[in-house]
Amino acid sequence: MDVFHYDSVKAQNVEMEGASKIKVRWLITKEMGAKNFAMRIFEIEPDGHTPLHKHPWEHEVFVLEGEGEFFDGEKATPFKFGDVVFVLPNELHQFRNSGRVLLRIICLIPYTKE
């Protein structure tokens, strides 16, 4: 068992192509014994965003702070604290900060990425 505050985990810049003003904290990982899925927090500054991309694995997301929108390549859907976002495998997706303060979301991915 492990109990720790998320801010005790270092926030790293996300250097992916198409990512802007975004950091990630890897909270629960396979290195800690989590064999099935990983928990991360993404912190996106105002006007920042994740890449617009898709991949064969799903995202399970919970919005912790701030305001943003989910862009699927055509339509932007707003979200805020308390919202849940489920992204299916192979769906085009981008998370954007559309507010004036930091956007903080929990985002989980499976380790079984096939």
Added chain:
Amino acid sequence: MDVFHYDSVKAQNVEMEGASKIKVRWLITKEMGAKNFAMRIFEIEPDGHTPLHKHPWEHEVFVLEGEGEFFDGEKATPFKFGDVVFVLPNELHQFRNSGRVLLRIICLIPYTKE
């Protein structure tokens, strides 16, 4: 893609033996297409708790609101908003509300429970 507020999902009483004053909202499930893991919120009233039990699958937990403690059968470890709790497979565990307001935690489990 699906975006919704967690309170749009019905909170159901948890009727397990050893559970007290606790409700669950199943937010992301296999019925929605989540094949690898499920996202739930547990809402525990003051003095309420989950069962003290263990099982062959892990928990990945994020504390959203309130104050509580993690009990491993011997020792109680306090937690609050922003804390992350990782429970390994087969670890004895209980989540307790030790505060005066509702305790709300996100708790994820794998569907690969072997």
